[in-house]
Amino acid sequence: MQKSVEKVFKHYLREEVESEIAKFCRGRWVAVECVSRGGRRIFHRYWDKDTPLTISEPADLKKILNKYGKMVPRTIYGSANIYRKLSSKHDLTNEDNILYATPSWDVDGSLDEIDLIKEAAEILLDELRKNGVEKSVYLIWSGRGIHVHLNERAIGDEIWKRGALRVSYSIVEYILRNAKDRLLKVCERSRASERRLKVENIMDIQRVFTAPLSLHRELDIVAVTVNPDELRDFDLSWTKLDDFRYWRDWNRCEEGEADELALKALEEIRGDERMRVAIEEKKETAQRIQPTRPIGRFQVMALLQAARYYILRGDINLAKSFGLNRAIFYAWAKKRGVTTRRARERAGVSVEHAEEIQEKIGDEVAFRSSRGWFAIGGQIQRPRDFDRQVAARFGGQFDRYWNSALEYLRNFPREVLESQREFYEKVYLPVRDNPRKLLEFSEKSDDLRR
Structure with missing residues (x-):
């Protein structure tokens, strides 16, 4: 163990390692992952209780x-975000403080299929070249795959003013959609029993990427930067x-090289669905195909809270996390027979906030963990938890309910959505026991538009 520790420190104290990590992390919120304890991943993201880690x-x-x-x-x-300043937790939740967000594609696979990983990355590079982008792209071997990064300075400041997250998400999605067919053919050749090849859009507000020359969290290998022109020669010996x-x-x-691509992407990518190219194993999914349990109040609350967050903040993954978080909160309050205000105070005591971000949604306060997701009672609510506990209960109808919920909420003034009490009374209560009212509301709106 001691020799292993010495190796880590020796690596990070190398002058070139310090220099490259600082070059990449400048302006970014830094996360440090330490050696795991009992299988639990350990992250640190603050110098103290309020100051984000930076390099x-x-x-x-x-x-x-x-x-x-x-x-x-x-x-x-x-x-992924580069911030104007990072002096307190408040700076992290203020989207106006985000200057840029590095557009990045994640190619993930097995160490037994490195050639397929490289081939998928080559397809992305080719698609970028077709869109006039070649001199501002770099690759990082992240451990079991490749991150394809587009230098954020290749996009002009006027375009970034349209919203850093929106710009980066749209660029990544645009390239993936155009390269989908070719990528799918490569994924079909993946035969790995674990970690089959996949390529996806993972851009969101809490996304982090391995810094150049950092060590992998498990493997004794270095996250090396790779010149796109030398990708075919790359192997693990590097x-x-x-x-x-x-x-x-x-x-x-090359400043401005990706301006045209960014404008095309912003024009074409309107929704928030994320492209994920992969070949999934066929499994029995009886619960998803035939949901036997009815939609309950918990699911209705989670759905509406997620839609509320999405309308106010615009991030679909954080919306799912927030929706599940608030549903748990209200279920907790009801079980104990306390008011929502008192419940908020008491629930807050049980969560360790030292490594968390406080976020205000109107007059309501919730906490996000150091990993970016909302958390309550020491438990993190991830988007996949929302899919399992909430979306699955709607069966194949979830998309209909989601779109109907968005339409229903947009019928209310913003001040209602920003008020915890008014949202509960005016938005949630009328449909609490009959979620089909959401669909009926949407159908009536469609009739009025005809």
């Missing part, structure tokens, strides 16, 4: 090693801990 210069990495040394820092991550090879000019950029 602006090599000396900051040394400070992190000193602060968390006993816990053995393993992997350094930087947020990632050796004591003898790694990387591309030093990964941050090269």
